[in-house]
Amino acid sequence: MSGSAARTQAVFSTLDVPQGPVPKSKYSFAPRALADLLDHDNQDYRRHVQEIFGTVPLFSHALTAQTVADKGLHGHRDLTLERVRYGAQNQLISVRDYLGNPLKFQAYLETACLLEGSFGVKSGVHFTLCGGAIMSLGTPVQHDEWVPRMDKLELAGCFAMTELSHGSNVLGIETTATFDNSTNEFVINTPHEAAQKIWIGGGALHAQITALFAQLIVNGTNHGVHCFVVPLRDAHYNLLPGVKAADNGLKLGLNGVDNGRLWFDKVRIPLKNLLARYSQVEPTTGKYVSSIENPGVRFATMLGALIGGRVLITASAAMLSQFALLIATRYGFSRTQFPDETGSEVSIMSYLSHQRRLFPSIATAVCTRLAAGLLKDVFVSRSPASLKQVHVLAAGLKAYATWNKQQFVRECREACGGQGLAFHNQIGAIMIDSEVDTTFEGDNSVLYQQVAKALLGEFRKAAKAGKATLPTAPSKAATPEELTALPHLLALYAYRTKDLLMTLVAELQASLKSGVAHSFSDAWDRNCDLALQLANAHVEHTILAHAIHTLQDEKLDKTLPPVLTILARLFALSRIEKDLGYFI
Amino acid sequence: MSGSAARTQAVFSTLDVPQGPVPKSKYSFAPRALADLLDHDNQDYRRHVQEIFGTVPLFSHALTAQTVADKGLHGHRDLTLERVRYGAQNQLISVRDYLGNPLKFQAYLETACLLEGSFGVKSGVHFTLCGGAIMSLGTPVQHDEWVPRMDKLELAGCFAMTELSHGSNVLGIETTATFDNSTNEFVINTPHEAAQKIWIGGGALHAQITALFAQLIVNGTNHGVHCFVVPLRDAHYNLLPGVKAADNGLKLGLNGVDNGRLWFDKVRIPLKNLLARYSQVEPTTGKYVSSIENPGVRFATMLGALIGGRVLITASAAMLSQFALLIATRYGFSRTQFPDETGSEVSIMSYLSHQRRLFPSIATAVCTRLAAGLLKDVFVSRSPASLKQVHVLAAGLKAYATWNKQQFVRECREACGGQGLAFHNQIGAIMIDSEVDTTFEGDNSVLYQQVAKALLGEFRKAAKAGKATLPTAPSKAATPEELTALPHLLALYAYRTKDLLMTLVAELQASLKSGVAHSFSDAWDRNCDLALQLANAHVEHTILAHAIHTLQDEKLDKTLPPVLTILARLFALSRIEKDLGYFI
Ligand SMILES: Cc1cc2nc3c(=O)[nH]c(=O)nc-3n(C[C@H](O)[C@H](O)[C@H](O)COP(=O)(O)OP(=O)(O)OC[C@H]3O[C@@H](n4cnc5c(N)ncnc54)[C@H](O)[C@@H]3O)c2cc1C
Ligand SMILES: Cc1cc2nc3c(=O)[nH]c(=O)nc-3n(C[C@H](O)[C@H](O)[C@H](O)COP(=O)(O)OP(=O)(O)OC[C@H]3O[C@@H](n4cnc5c(N)ncnc54)[C@H](O)[C@@H]3O)c2cc1C
Structure with missing residues (x-):
């Protein structure tokens, strides 16, 4: 065989095309304020961890590439273990924070997921899944038994x-x-x-x-x-x-x-x-x-305590989407390929197709990240009474954020042309390392059905209490401005959710009445497609409502509402376009 | 560092869930006849090559996995080279076949692509890209200079x-x-x-x-x-x-x-x-x-001679889609997860969501494979006069087949749950190894624009000659049967293409007239989104027309028309659903 490792001189360390500046937006805003808003919490700590990951050689992207290329799976695993060990031994995170300082705990793991998939997941398995289970399902005595050694990774x-x-x-x-x-x-x-x-x-x-x-x-x-x-x-x-x-x-x-x-x-x-x-x-x-x-409630409480993993995946998926979109957008502005009629080459971002590929996804990723912040808030302040609400929010957002991420990241890969395939471009690694996000910590299709079932349950409760309301279509917008204004869009979203819920109720009844379905669960399986649609509508409504709520917050940096308004509208309109068959 | 290669005992060779038989369809048909139809040509030769790949240890999937895991990139490359060498030295393919026996040539490379991505592409680079360039752009003397050594891989x-x-x-x-x-x-x-x-x-x-x-x-x-x-x-x-x-x-x-x-x-x-x-x-x-x-014609002729690569990618993409869908479908019928109300577990294929995930894609993959056969026919019988037509067909189908494949294969991955991530499941490898198909041999977005430009050109020619016809909407279907009958669906597809073409013409004119666009190329870039939509409509029309043409073929095995009719209708209806905003 020919071709030895020694002969291979891989070019890992530089992006090939100068990453020129992105043109100034006509909406000038304080980027730091936006970044801090999206980070939600622990901004200084996040920067501290990023600084470490960015400077300690053990964490370099080039090292990942070289290790995988030269040492395959085994080298990659050893490297990942050492990275987890570094975080543990340098006390960047403690299992105890799962309860004691959950936002800081999340912040560390999100940063790890952003750095590299295997490192993020291996850290997550140790700290959130195992550590979180011990913290939430164990007693203080049990914490003392295992956590100190886990914190130093003496016990993985x-x-x-x-x-x-x-x-x-x-x-x-x-x-x-x-x-x-x-x-x-x-x-x-x-x-x-x-x-x-x-x-x-x-x-x-x-x-x-x-x-x-x-x-x-x-x-x-x-x-x-x-x-x-x-x-x-x-x-x-x-x-x-x-x-x-x-x-x-x-x-x-x-x-x-x-x-x-x-x-x-x-x-x-x-x-x-x-x-x-x-x-x-x-x-x-x-x-x-x-x-x-109640055994059912006991089981739900137990699983509910483990929702931290889903919160992490949701926030990370939105961050990874944003990261890939950042790479592709910068590339899009600086990459030129074809000349215009004057003979000078235009940036590929001049093509409407390219803008449509990236901009609506940016808006969606930003709004989803805001909603991930909401999820963190309700997760952190959870009580037995709010458990169901937290579960529904986590299930819906986890599925939505990860499904979108897979699409967005793939699109970003393609938007970078051949460069999107290069390991150093990072998008490819995100694409494959986080593919599992749609499956683990709850398969997305199953989670969406849980959301739909919860909505159905609420409706039935309300109906029993005589409080169920029928959906009312929002009044027709008179002008294009009105049509694309946030209140109108929100009303459309609210309507869609209620309307789909009523359709689901009717279809389930019809399947049973007609005898096509022989039981409720059979009727459900035959209509679970509609259930998924309903869950999606509900999640999008939640995200839009929260984005509007956020941008109306009085404490917000004054430069942000205009740009957030644009993003929320683009999110809402582009998702309507995706579901145009329904909305028409 | 801990974790040595020796300790790792990977389980590569078995799929974990017994792949039970797929339930009998109520449309009984001769599967071999369908397979032969989809293979298009050289069926015996294909089986011969498959037999070799399936039995010679060098080609085993387990060997790929073990090599990548243990020896990383370098081992994978060496292995790939040896596989290409095997095919060459055992005379399974010759560069001369690019012109002399192009269908057999394609058949070998398709089979290679189906076996493993790197092997398929490395073979394709050597035989189709380099070999094909020499065969189509070189003289017989030049063939003799390089081809004999290329055929033995003495000259890669x-x-x-x-x-x-x-x-x-x-x-x-x-x-x-x-x-x-x-x-x-x-x-x-x-x-x-x-x-x-x-x-x-x-x-x-x-x-x-x-x-x-x-x-x-x-x-x-x-x-x-x-x-x-x-x-x-x-x-x-x-x-x-x-x-x-x-x-x-x-x-x-x-x-x-x-x-x-x-x-x-x-x-x-x-x-x-x-x-x-x-x-x-x-x-x-x-x-x-x-x-x-004419330098333009010369350049087009030169590139036109290289279309073989696109034909290969198109056919392979449809095959890979079908292969991934086969794995996911069999898994779907045999995998059980949740119990029904009687307590016995139902197959995940019972869920409507799961069926919708897979069945329309199967129909689309099959119809696309039929169209890949059409492409082969026109490619093989090309003449200077048909070059443009071949180019448009190859460009459109290549983009369509590869974009779909990426979606289908991802969906199949998810449909297999955790198992979809396992290397031995094969879907993951297809997903990443053929990701580049949307980019190389012509970026899909660029190819679709060439299709749209060709349609625009034809329209202009016709308009000049006073022969342009306006789209006429097909008459409303009176019954659901009529609505879903193939002739009606085909008429809808034909209408959409023409209608989108007229819209594009109008939008281009409007951009120029209003002064928003300062040149034709600027107007085009601002509307290239619509151009992509048009190209897509055109390709889908072509595919549907060819599927109908095929199933009407008198020489067809008598058991096939019913099943092909179902598939063509499912293809047509599901694609209408994807574009429901337009059709409503
Ligand atoms: C794994 C791999 C193997 C390859 N093998 C070979 C090989 O053996 N030989 C070889 O010569 N090349 C090879 N290539 C190169 C490949 O052919 C190019 O990457 C491809 O042609 C795309 O060019 P680009 O990377 O410059 O992308 P660009 O052309 O810069 O495209 C970047 C993005 O801009 C968009 N874009 C560009 N122009 C337009 C437009 N007019 N309208 C709308 N959008 C536009 C594209 O859609 C894309 O999303 C290979 C590439 C890869 C990744
Ligand atoms: C890389 C990786 C890491 C993992 N890490 C861990 C770990 O550390 N610890 C751990 O315990 N597990 C782990 N898992 C397992 C993971 O949690 C499971 O794979 C996941 O829960 C899905 O289960 P499954 O694979 O059995 O898929 P299934 O549940 O069998 O799903 C198969 C398919 O059926 C569909 N389906 C199933 N039920 C329904 C329904 N009711 N309605 C509609 N569709 C349905 C699903 O959508 C899916 O497409 C990991 C998995 C992977 C791949």
Whole structure:
């Protein structure tokens, strides 16, 4: 074979086309004020972390490229681990912040996701998924047991929920944790092949403990899915007895994360490893005690505590969209290709097609980022009463932000022509490393259906109370100005949501009445397409409403309302264009 | 650092979920007859090549995965080279077939693209781009000079057209080939950094000769872009004097192809290295002689001869779409996740959302593949008179097929949930390795504009001759059956194309009249969005018309018309839904 690594002199470090300045907008505004608004919180801390990532050689993009090129998957994984370790050992983040300083916690992880996908996800798995599970589902004593070592990455954590046969359907998982009254231990077991844990980030190589989800069985009774801390590997990353692991191998993107499969062969863990904030098992008697009586509510509370991951993905998706759009927009203004009739070449941004490719997406990304800020606010101030609302907002925004991101980023890739394929251009890496965002932490189609079901539930409640209102179409706009004014657009969005909800109600009834569907769930499956449309309409309404709310905020920097108004209108109008069939 | 390659036991070889049989369709048809129809030609030869790729260990998917994981970019490149070499040395394909047996030639390369992206593209660069240029632009003597060694890969070829500053705009390239009357040589030179050749497949490591495009300058006169064969490296892949190369490094996908940059420092090549089928330079006098007087026509003829690459990409894109859809569809029927009200789990294909995700795309992929067959026919039987028609068809279909493929394949990825991310699932590799298809061999947006410009040109010609007809809306369908019948759908499609064309004509005039646009090209740029819409409508009309034509073919297997009718209708209706804003 020919072609040795030594002969390859890759050009990684420079963008090939001078990134000229973007022309001045006629709406002059304070860019720093806008950036701070979109960052939402911890602006100084974010800049501090960015500064570190931008200067410490371990974090350089060129190092990622060279490592992947020369050392493949394995080198990428080692590098990613070292990056996570750096953040931990330099105390840039602590697991305790998941509850104690959640916005700062998020800010670190968002910055990590922006730097590089595998680094962001591996950090997220350790701090948010495993750490967050221990913090939210564990007691203070349990925090003290694991968190100090996790904070130094002396104990790397993973999160084992998904099984081969059950991903979206968490209730369906089959791994068991059976209480042994005689020893006060739980026996963790994989009953058959289809119940193997799969895709577990860190599972293949590095995770030393896992927050494991399993059916809790005590004295022959199944109390449903609970979360346990299960040791997996020793300090030298050797598997502990009874634990089997395999590597998920090469993936589309995120190859710096060692996703793996896990099997448990009657592995014994002490009683104290059941995360016991909401539920405990009494020693010897095995009496099951929970502060939440209703198993459905208990499960929802447990999963609700883990929403942090979705908040992170939502905010990161909007940031990554903005980042890719920034690269493509700067390129668009500086790249020339064809001459005009005078013979001098025009920037590719002169083409209407190119503007339409990028500008509406910028508006959408900005408005989505504002809404991610709203999500953070309600997440941080959540209470048992607001849990449902937080869930619906997180589910809807997560799906919306990540679906859009995949589209936007692909479009940005294409907008950069051949350069969009270069690793140093960064867009390609974003595209593949965050592809999984539409699937993990809740598959988007499943999340949207949860949003639609929640809307249906609210409607039914209101109907029962005789308070359901029918949608009223907004009055026709008299002038183009009125038509494109934000209040009118918001009314259109509100109408669409209500109208689609009524259509869904009618279609479900019709499917059942006509006998086409033999049950509610069958009727739902046959109409879930409409449910997705409804969820989308609801999310867009939420985003637009929040953008308007934001730009009306009195405390806002005075230069921002005009530019935010433009962006909100462009967002609203371009999404109407996408759904023109409905609106006409 | 922890985590060694040795510890990683990747599970590459099996799909995790049993791929159960797809339920029997109520339209029973002969699957082999459909497959043969879609393959278009050389069915036995295709099966022969597939058999080899499926059994010779060098071509196994597991080997690709293991190589990339363990040896990164470099290992992937070496492996790809060996695969190309295998095909060459086992005489599965010959450069001569580009003209002598073009359908067989295509069939080999399509099969290669289906097997693995880098292998397909590296084969395509050598055989179609470099080999095809020599065959179509060279004389028989020139064929004899290079082809025999190319056929054994003793001489690996590349194709150097794109420069850092000029990709889509081929006329704008700046590399020069200046004739030296005293030695009867051309001096190949890169005048400045921006004129470096870039993204040249094989340029970084393996290419020993290149089909190079440069401005031909003789006796101080620039005769425009011509193609030259320029030696780059010796038998041991060492660069020849005056040639500089650099590696484009890690990319989003296609990392088995060593794309590189090339600089030429007054490199001398003999007169006989100008590919001389259409143009020659006389020794000593430097008199320029061409069989095609008009420089514009000459350039178009030259580029027209290279359309083979676009034909390959079009057919491959439709095949890859179908392949990804096959994987996702089988998975959809066998994967269960949530239980219904009886407690037994239903296949994810039960969800309307899932069906809508996949079925319309299947119909579109099939109809596009049929149209790729039409393209092959007109390509193979091309004449100077049909060149324009071939170009418009190839440009439109290439853009349509590749844009759709990117969407379809992404959707398939998501339809497989987490499994869609696994390398062994194949969809991820298709997604990233063929991402470039929308950019190379003509950027899609640029190609669509060429289609629109051609339509505008035809209209103007017709208008001048007093033969332009106005679009007439098809008569309203009286029943749902009539509405969804193919003749009615075809009439709708025909109407949309004409109507959009008239709108474009009107908008261009309006931009100029109102003074908003200061020239035709300015008016065009401001309306190129509409031009893209028009091109899309035209392509969809062509595809639908050809599908109808095909299913009416008397020689067709008798079981096929019903299933093709369903597919054509689903294609037509689903594309109408995509453009509902227009059709309403
Ligand atoms: C890179 C990566 C990292 C991961 N990391 C972790 C981790 O650290 N820990 C962990 O526990 N898990 C992890 N996962 C697993 C991930 O959470 C699951 O893949 C995800 O929950 C989806 O489940 P699934 O793969 O079983 O897909 P499925 O649920 O089987 O979905 C398959 C398809 O069916 C569709 N579908 C399913 N149900 C419905 C419905 N009701 N209506 C309509 N459509 C439906 C979906 O939209 C999807 O297209 C990871 C996955 C990947 C790929
Ligand atoms: C992996 C890879 C392999 C390649 N292999 C080869 C090879 O072997 N040989 C070779 O010669 N080249 C090769 N290329 C180069 C490829 O052909 C060019 O990248 C392609 O022609 C696009 O040119 P560009 O990159 O300069 O993009 P540009 O032309 O600069 O386009 C940038 C953006 O501007 C838009 N744009 C440009 N003009 C217009 C317009 N008039 N109207 C509207 N929008 C416009 C485009 O849509 C695009 O989004 C390869 C590229 C890649 C990435």
